[in-house]
Amino acid sequence: MGKVTLQDVAKAAGVSTATASWAINDNKNVRIPENTRRKVRNVAERLGYHSNAFARSLARGKSDLIGFISDGVATSPFAGRVIQGAQDEAWRNGKILLVVDTDGNATIERKAFSFMLEHQVEGIIYSSWVHRAITPPDELERTTSVLVNCFDESGRFPAVVPNEVQGGQSATELLLQAGHRRVAFVNEPTASPASVGRLEGYRQALAAHGLAYDPAMVVDATADQEGGYGAADAVLKTGATAVFCHNDRTAMGLYDALRERGLRVPDDLSIVGFDNQEVISAHLHPALTTVGLPQYDLGVLGVRSLLTLDKAPDVDYDGNETDRVEDSKPHCFEPLLVNCPSVMRDSIRTYRG
Amino acid sequence: MGKVTLQDVAKAAGVSTATASWAINDNKNVRIPENTRRKVRNVAERLGYHSNAFARSLARGKSDLIGFISDGVATSPFAGRVIQGAQDEAWRNGKILLVVDTDGNATIERKAFSFMLEHQVEGIIYSSWVHRAITPPDELERTTSVLVNCFDESGRFPAVVPNEVQGGQSATELLLQAGHRRVAFVNEPTASPASVGRLEGYRQALAAHGLAYDPAMVVDATADQEGGYGAADAVLKTGATAVFCHNDRTAMGLYDALRERGLRVPDDLSIVGFDNQEVISAHLHPALTTVGLPQYDLGVLGVRSLLTLDKAPDVDYDGNETDRVEDSKPHCFEPLLVNCPSVMRDSIRTYRG
DNA sequence: GTGAAAGCGCTAACAT
DNA sequence: ATGTTAGCGCTTTCAC
Numbered sequence: 001m002g003k004v005t006l007q008d009v010a011k012a013a014g015v016s017t018a019t020a021s022w023a024i025n026d027n028k029n030v031r032i033p034e035n036t037r038r039k040v041r042n043v044a045e046r047l048g049y050h051s052n053a054f055a056r057s058l059a060r061g062k063s064d065l066i067g068f069i070s071d072g073v074a075t076s077p078f079a080g081r082v083i084q085g086a087q088d089e090a091w092r093n094g095k096i097l098l099v100v101d102t103d104g105n106a107t108i109e110r111k112a113f114s115f116m117l118e119h120q121v122e123g124i125i126y127s128s129w130v131h132r133a134i135t136p137p138d139e140l141e142r143t144t145s146v147l148v149n150c151f152d153e154s155g156r157f158p159a160v161v162p163n164e165v166q167g168g169q170s171a172t173e174l175l176l177q178a179g180h181r182r183v184a185f186v187n188e189p190t191a192s193p194a195s196v197g198r199l200e201g202y203r204q205a206l207a208a209h210g211l212a213y214d215p216a217m218v219v220d221a222t223a224d225q226e227g228g229y230g231a232a233d234a235v236l237k238t239g240a241t242a243v244f245c246h247n248d249r250t251a252m253g254l255y256d257a258l259r260e261r262g263l264r265v266p267d268d269l270s271i272v273g274f275d276n277q278e279v280i281s282a283h284l285h286p287a288l289t290t291v292g293l294p295q296y297d298l299g300v301l302g303v304r305s306l307l308t309l310d311k312a313p314d315v316d317y318d319g320n321e322t323d324r325v326e327d328s329k330p331h332c333f334e335p336l337l338v339n340c341p342s343v344m345r346d347s348i349r350t351y352r353g
Numbered sequence: 354m355g356k357v358t359l360q361d362v363a364k365a366a367g368v369s370t371a372t373a374s375w376a377i378n379d380n381k382n383v384r385i386p387e388n389t390r391r392k393v394r395n396v397a398e399r400l401g402y403h404s405n406a407f408a409r410s411l412a413r414g415k416s417d418l419i420g421f422i423s424d425g426v427a428t429s430p431f432a433g434r435v436i437q438g439a440q441d442e443a444w445r446n447g448k449i450l451l452v453v454d455t456d457g458n459a460t461i462e463r464k465a466f467s468f469m470l471e472h473q474v475e476g477i478i479y480s481s482w483v484h485r486a487i488t489p490p491d492e493l494e495r496t497t498s499v500l501v502n503c504f505d506e507s508g509r510f511p512a513v514v515p516n517e518v519q520g521g522q523s524a525t526e527l528l529l530q531a532g533h534r535r536v537a538f539v540n541e542p543t544a545s546p547a548s549v550g551r552l553e554g555y556r557q558a559l560a561a562h563g564l565a566y567d568p569a570m571v572v573d574a575t576a577d578q579e580g581g582y583g584a585a586d587a588v589l590k591t592g593a594t595a596v597f598c599h600n601d602r603t604a605m606g607l608y609d610a611l612r613e614r615g616l617r618v619p620d621d622l623s624i625v626g627f628d629n630q631e632v633i634s635a636h637l638h639p640a641l642t643t644v645g646l647p648q649y650d651l652g653v654l655g656v657r658s659l660l661t662l663d664k665a666p667d668v669d670y671d672g673n674e675t676d677r678v679e680d681s682k683p684h685c686f687e688p689l690l691v692n693c694p695s696v697m698r699d700s701i702r703t704y705r706g
Numbered sequence: 707g708t709g710a711a712a713g714c715g716c717t718a719a720c721a722t
Numbered sequence: 723a724t725g726t727t728a729g730c731g732c733t734t735t736c737a738c
Contacts, residue, residue: 005731016709021733032707048495053471054407054416055731058714063407080433084454091461096468099452101437108444115449118406142401225636249636256638259612279632283578283602285609358715369725374717384723408715411730 004049013043066090066303067116067124068099085299086125093307113139123306131161131193144309148302151335159335160301162293164194167340168201171272171291174342175242176209179351184240186231186250189220228253241351242270248281251288266349276343286346294338357402366396419443419656420469420477421452438652439478446660466492476659484514484546497662501655508685513654515646517547520693521554524625524644527695528595529562532704537593539584539603542573581606594704595623601630604641619702629696639699647691
C-alpha cells in the first residue's frame with residue numbers, strides 16, 4: 001500500500017537501487033540494456049511501485065512544481081480557464097501546478113507564499129481576478145515570478161495581460177464594418193485597464209474609419225446588468241445605431257431595457273459586448289456578438305514566460321551571456337499583451353445609410 | 354536564496370539542529386526555554402529560512418497534502434466554490450490542497466493519480482462538475498478517498514452530494530407558500546440525480562399541501578436558456594400561475610419568451626429557478642428567486658469526511674475497534690446529503706384565489 | 707553496464 | 723534541556 005520503495009523493486013528484480021533508478025527514469029547518461037530495463041519496470045508495475053516525490057525532489061534539489069497564486073480566479077465565473085491554460089502548459093513541460101486561491105486574504109496569501117517556498121516551487125504565477133495594476137508582494141522576489149492578468153507599474157516582474165486596446169478596437173470595428181457610423185460606447189466610469197484600454201481602442205477604430213470621436217457618444221454605466229439597464233435612455237439619446245458595451249453583463253441589462261421600450265436587437269440597435277461570458281452572451285436573444293478575454297492563453301503564456309525566464313541566462317546588449325550580478329540594474333519588463341478574439345453571433349445588423 | 358537550511362540556522366544560533374527544529378516547530382514533547390526559542394526564530398527570520406517541505410515530509414513519512422481531482426469544476430462557471438470550500442477546510446486543519454483539473458481527460462486523470470500518489474497525499478477528493486453517478490477509477494482504492502458532487506452506486510466510497518429532493522421541495526414550497534396552487538415544473542428530460550431528485554421534491558411539496566400531482570404540469574426542456582425559451586407555450590398551456598424551473602438558465606430563457614408575449618414576471622407568472630447562478634439570477638429583471646447549490650459546503654464536507662475517515666479506526670457493530678482485515682466486508686457508504694438553501698428575490702408574487 | 711555509497715534537509719529516538 | 727545520530731527514499735558521482 002504505497003509502501004513499496006525503489007529498494008524493494010531493485011531487490012525483487014535482482015539489481016542495485018542505482019540500476020533500478022536508471023531503468024525507471026530513462027536516464028540519458030547511462031545506457032541500460034533493454035531487457036534489464038523491462039525487467040525492472042515489470043517488477044515495479046507488479047509491486048505497485050510509485051516513486052516518492054519527496055525523496056526524489058530532495059535528492060535532485062528541484063521539485064517540478066510551479067506555484068499559482070490567485071486572489072479569486074478560481075471562484076470567478078469565467079477565469080478558471082486561466083488556471084486551465086496554466087495547468088495544461090505546465091503539464092506539457094513536465095511540471096505541475098500548485099494552486100492556491102487566497103480570495104484576496106492577506107493572511108492566506110502570506111501562508112501561501114511560505115507554502116510554495118517550502119515546497120521548492122520553481123517559480124510563482126501571481127494572478128488577479130480582474131485585470132489591474134498591483135504592487136507585488138515582496139515574497140515574489142524570492143523566486144522567479146510572473147504576473148498574470150495584472151501588472152506592476154514599475155515593471156519589476158514580467159506580466160501577461162489581455163490587450164484591452166486591441167479588444168476595444170475589434171469590438172468597435174465589428175460595428176463599423178457593418179456600416180454603422182453612429183456608434184455609442186457604454187463604458188465603466190471608474191478608471192481601470194479595461195475601461196481606459198477599451199476606450200482607447202474605440203477611439204482608434206473610429207479614427208481608422210475617419211470618424212471623429214465624440215465624447216457625447218460614450219455613456220457611463222457600472223459594468224453589470226443594472227448599469228446597462230439604466231443606460232438605455234442615455235444611449236438612445238445619442239442617436240446611435242450601434243453600441244459597444246463595456247461587457248456582456250452590461251449588454252444583457254441593455255437588452256432588457258430595450259425590450260421594455262419595445263425596441264429590438266439588432267433591428268433597432270446593434271450591440272456588441274465584451275468578455276464572452278458564455279452563460280450570458282451565447283444565450284441572450286439574439287445571441288450576443290462579443291469580444292472574448294484570452295483567459296486560457298493568459299494561463300499558457302504565464303507559465304511559458306516563467307519557464308523560459310527560468311532558463312534564460314542574463315544577456316547583455318551585445319547578446320553575450322553575462323553573469324547575473326546581485327546589484328546589477330534590474331530588468332524592466334514590458335507586459336506581454338495578449339489579443340482578444342472576436343466572437344460573432346447575432347446582435348449586429350448591417351446598417352445602410 | 355532559498356538555500357538556507359536548518360543546519361545553517363542552528364549553527365548561526367549556536368545550537369544543534371535538533372534544538373533548532375524543536376524551537377521552530379513548537380514541539381510538544383520537548384520544552385524549549387523561551388529565550389532559546391526566540392533566539393532560534395530570530396536567526397531563522399534574519400537568514401530568511403524556509404523549511405524544506407520535502408525533507409520534512411520524507412522524514413515524517415507524511416505530507417499534509419490532500420489531493421483534489423475534478424473533471425472540470427475549475428472551469429465550470431460556478432463550482433470553483435467547491436474548491437474554495439475544500440481549500441478553506443483543509444487549511445483549517447493544517448493541510449493543503451493539491452488541485453488537478455482533468456477536464457474529463459482520462460490520460461490526465463491517470464497522470465494526476467500518479468502524481469498524487471507520488472506526493473504522498475493523505476487522501477483524494479474526487480469531484481465531478483455535474484452531480485452524477487460514476488464508476489470510480491480503481492486508483493481511488495490506493496488511498497482514502499471521498500467523492501464530491503458524484504457518487505458510486507455501489508457505495509464503495511463515501512460521497513457528499515447536494516440534496517436534490519430537498520432542493521426541489523424548497524423551490525416548490527416557495528411557490529406554494531405564496532398561495533399558488535397551479536404550479537408547473539419545467540424539468541430536464543434526461544434522467545439525472547438533479548432531474549429525478551428535483552421532481553421528487555416537487556411531488557413531495559405538492560403532497561404536503563394536499564395537492565395532487567398532475568404529470569401534465571411538468572414540461573420537458575433542455576436545461577438551458579434555449580430550453581426555457583422554447584418551453585413557454587407549453588407552460589402557458591398548463592394554466593399554471595407559477596413555475597419551478599429546473600435551473601436559472603431555463604428561467605432566463607423563459608423570461609425572454611414571456612416578455613415577447615407581453616407577459617410579465619411575476620405579475621403574470623411567478624418563477625423560481627435553481628442553482629443560484631449569480632451572474633444570471635441576481636441580475637434578471639426582476640431578480641430571480643431560486644434555490645442554491647451548496648457548493649462551498651460540498652467542498653468543506655468533502656475534506657472533513659476525508660479527514661475523519663482517515664483517523665477513524667474500523668469499528669464493529671458493538672462499537673469495538675477491530676483490526677482492518679484485508680478481505681473484510683467493505684463498508685457500504687451512504688452519500689451525505691447537503692441541503693440546498695433558498696434565495697429569495699423578486700420573481701414570486703403572492704397569489705390570491 | 708552495474709554496484710557501493712555519499713548525501714539531499716529534516717525529524718525523532720536515544721544519549722548526555 | 724540539549725546534542726548526536728540514524729534514517730526517510732531517491733539520485734548520482736565514482737569505482738569496478
